[in-house]
Amino acid sequence: MTNSKALRLALSLRRQSFALEVDLELPARGVTVLFGPSGSGKTTILRCVAGLERAQGLVTIGDTVWQDDAHAKWAPTWQRDLGYVFQEASLFEHLSVQANLVYGIKRTNKPGGEAALKAATTLLGIEHLADRDTTSLSGGERQRVAIARALATQPKILLLDEPLASLDSARRQEILPWLERLHNELSIPVLYVTHAMEELTRLADHVVLLDNGRVKVEGSVSQTLSDSVFASHAGSEAGAVLAGSVAEHDNTYHLTCIDVSGARLWVRQKELAVGTAVRVHIHASDVSLALIEPRDSSIQNKICGVIESINDDAHPASCLVGIRYQDQRLLARVTRKALVTLGLNVGTVVWAQIKSVALA
Numbered sequence: 001m002t003n004s005k006a007l008r009l010a011l012s013l014r015r016q017s018f019a020l021e022v023d024l025e026l027p028a029r030g031v032t033v034l035f036g037p038s039g040s041g042k043t044t045i046l047r048c049v050a051g052l053e054r055a056q057g058l059v060t061i062g063d064t065v066w067q068d069d070a071h072a073k074w075a076p077t078w079q080r081d082l083g084y085v086f087q088e089a090s091l092f093e094h095l096s097v098q099a100n101l102v103y104g105i106k107r108t109n110k111p112g113g114e115a116a117l118k119a120a121t122t123l124l125g126i127e128h129l130a131d132r133d134t135t136s137l138s139g140g141e142r143q144r145v146a147i148a149r150a151l152a153t154q155p156k157i158l159l160l161d162e163p164l165a166s167l168d169s170a171r172r173q174e175i176l177p178w179l180e181r182l183h184n185e186l187s188i189p190v191l192y193v194t195h196a197m198e199e200l201t202r203l204a205d206h207v208v209l210l211d212n213g214r215v216k217v218e219g220s221v222s223q224t225l226s227d228s229v230f231a232s233h234a235g236s237e238a239g240a241v242l243a244g245s246v247a248e249h250d251n252t253y254h255l256t257c258i259d260v261s262g263a264r265l266w267v268r269q270k271e272l273a274v275g276t277a278v279r280v281h282i283h284a285s286d287v288s289l290a291l292i293e294p295r296d297s298s299i300q301n302k303i304c305g306v307i308e309s310i311n312d313d314a315h316p317a318s319c320l321v322g323i324r325y326q327d328q329r330l331l332a333r334v335t336r337k338a339l340v341t342l343g344l345n346v347g348t349v350v351w352a353q354i355k356s357v358a359l360a
């Protein structure tokens with residue numbers, strides 16, 4: 001097994017009206033988002049990894065084997081070195097934040113506990129909450145404490161099951177920047193279950209789309225989002241995630257320029273240093289296509305590329321057009337009528353005009 005594919009999950013499980021059948025090799029680090037409709041098996045996968053549920057198959061992280069039915073190997077949950085955070089943070093209400101955090105490291109009794117605790121509290125930005133009573137925390141703060149407590153135990157994997165689902169939109173916005181740090185700064189894999197596209201575009205390095213217990217699409221976030229099967233699942237939220245870096249700021253117009261493989265996209269000004277790596281999220285519905293470079297348009301962001309795919313959309317009036325330029329891929333939702341009128345086909349060179357670009 002290569003180091004970049006260190007998490008192996010081959011799981012087969014039958015319930016009365018549900019069957020899970022997955023065989024995945026996932027990256028050794030970074031955030032893998034398990035995405036898919038309700039009942040598709042996301043939580044079941046986490047529970048199988050944690051040993052809370054018994055599927056048939058294999059669960060290994062690097063050289064550590066937690067389950068291998070071919071060799072009659074099964075580690076119970078308490079022997080699995082993992083952090084698990086649920087939708088509702090389960091903190092000890094009678095203990096302070098600090099006591100909750102210390103409880104986690106005492107239980108594992110590993111060397112380096114103090115340093116791991118410090119690193120986890122810094123990563124989640126909760127140093128100032130140490131003396132607080134857990135009952136006085138906001139929902140977002142509780143989740144940050146719960147994640148820090150899990151990380152302080154130095155687990156081999158972090159499992160997050162819809163950690164933001166019980167928070168309102170304002171609290172979600174507050175916690176997302178902290179979670180974004182997980183994908184750069186952790187050296188362990190994170191399995192993250194969510195229904196929310198915003199969490200996927202901001203947090204995922206890798207994506208697994210599940211449907212009815214099976215893997216429909218799997219790959220890096222940019223590959224997955226521009227995949228036609230994923231796009232049809234995402235419906236009105238279909239779009240693409242592109243990797244770029246901050247190129248310059250325009251202080252006169254309060255804009256920031258992002259270089260995306262040579263294309264320059266302007267977004268509302270952000271306080272980010274030139275050179276910072278960022279990702280941009282572009283909804284397919286915000287992209288229109290033209291055969292020649294649009295010059296007299298209020299839409300400033302444009303990219304020239306080649307049509308790589310044309311797929312059906314949920315409604316027969318429109319279709320999803322995949323456009324490749326350099327190593328990046330964009331998705332445009334255009335009407336069938338426009339497709340025919342402009343004579344667009346796979347291989348046609350087009351200008352994509354982008355109405356709105358969001359830093360993901």
Ligand SMILES: Nc1ncnc2c1ncn2[C@@H]1O[C@H](COP(=O)(O)OP(=O)(O)OP(=O)(O)O)[C@@H](O)[C@H]1O
Nearest residue numbers: 015017018036037038039040041042043044045195
């Ligand atoms: N303890 C259980 N006993 C029987 N069936 C179960 C049990 N837990 C889950 N299921 C069923 O297994 C299937 C997969 O459930 P699971 O919770 O893994 O889905 P999910 O993708 O996480 O859904 P959601 O997004 O709604 O949380 C569903 O059909 C669910 O009803």
